[in-house]
Amino acid sequence: MYSKIILRNNSAINIENKFEQIIACIQSIHGNQTVELVSITCDDIGYKTPNFTTSGILRLHGLVKLYDELKPWCVILKIIKPDTEEKDSFEHHNYWRREALVFESGVLKELPDSIYTAKSYLVEEQQDGTIWLWMEYVEGEYAHTIEQFSYIARQLGRFNGAYLEGAKKLPEHEWICKAWLKSWTTASRMYAPNMEAYVSGISIDTVQSTWAWYQEVLKNIDSSLDSLQQLPRVLAHQDLSQMNMLLVKKKSRESHLVLIDWQFMSISGIGEDLGKLFGVNMSLGIIQPNQYQIFHDSLFTSYIEGLRDMGWRGDIGMVKYGFSLSAALRSVWEVPQFFSILSKLEEEPNNTKLRERLNQLDSIIKVHKKLIAEADSLKPSVFL
Template structure:
């Protein structure tokens, strides 16, 4: 029996994901492709360094790199088979992990995952010897996400009831500045200490098998800054409504402390301020989200994968509060970077 599983249907590298069941056994089938028609934003690439290189996940699994963090409590599903199909696609047959998804974890379990991630990334280098790992992920991932950017300076867009009622005061100025400072943030992030990174860590991509964190979807894996994966994971807990925005400040502090502890325990002896800068500067990844929300305020709000309607009021309130939290990260990064020898950020408008 083939059961379709929730995934991003817009991504051009994914032909589909299914749970395949026969008798009392099951596996997950994920088919990678480069021929799927989609938008420019999610188009598959033949460039091995591009963030959306279509064969990368197969290489990560076949090389064993997906299991490199296992001794630190983070692993990937076991690869059962990797098959080159006659049509040119690649079929990944993977372990069907039965454990609890991180979408339903208590806060303490997210903190534990952050500790494991710190230990793993403190011990594993960036992996520059693998020619199919992504590079400049933040820069290239955000480059084509331009929907609604002209609305950042549009008074009418900011007067939309969803935006006016649920975005905190001052968020417009903060997000406009973040957009105009984009190049500074990217340059800083690309100059920070490097580590092997998953680059798509969020609760829908993490499960627990009762012992380890099991990390799914390695399609973006490659070079990243220390702290960058954590800086992605934390806001995504709230953006997709897995954790209330009111819990984000406490979760972020506890998770950051746990991540740094993991780094130290793995033998990393660098300046902790560089890690903090990596986390805070990663706020630039979500520069495009404010503009997108302005553009889609009149659209039906649906969940990840296009499934189930989501309350527009709830989504805009929770995302507005999270964007305001990211504005605080950005402000902290602007103060911290010059202390570490980086040029000052551009002056506010």
């Protein structure tokens, strides 16, 4: 039946027995019209920083015959897998089945219209224990400029604001993480390098000062995380790295925001998703050190505008608290990385890549210090 199909598999994944699934996806694209599959090319997209629960992301594309006319088609196949035992828990920020459940539940169809998502065509359990997620291929632009990031922040504010004002009801699925940042910081501390012995042998005042500040953050981390739980609740994406945010041009020439990879979906405090947006894109080097302050200010202003667009007139201090603290608590991963690189530079003093990364982390930690101080100053008024 499928002997005439031209197949080019440029991946290590066996798709030779998946023609029926591919046709089902293509028919969904074309309004369930009958199609004749002509060709398939399967490419590994080479995602460099996959999640621990992701074993592959593939782009399948080719031609089909529809009404005697050749039409191009394209779908994305994401393969998720079990990992450590802790990731079998709903409460874990990286519960391995979450994205499959997001697609199966239809929760993405109920999102506010400020956010768009890739369509899900098929969720398929495999005999080897993996789950194959067949979804829409979305062609868009990654954000680079302050204007693009600010647009995203405003859409994020509208997204969150819809839940604050009751335009949308928070979903109640038990597998949506309820304390994402608590789980993430716990895991980060578990896997971060232990640098205490190394730091104790350093006499440089600035280094010791950073370490002392970090110990104070750890001392107060439980109360900090508990305070975030007291903020107004919103539905959050919690993985707003550059690659998960696509700006798609419409016929009107306006862009709309498409968010992909909902593995970290959570119910979080107001401002937390914005903190993740700011913090993770500093970490990835998308936001450069000389732009940290202007991005910080513009993202926050745009997020507030988005909340106001939805009619929210609450306390801006609460938003700033959630934003500042959630971004700054990324220090539980980045401070140990800073000291780990510092130790490696003693062995490789001419390693320019390590030196650049150290300087970047030093700049990020300075931002974290300011944000912690800001959150501390806001706390008394936010939690009267």
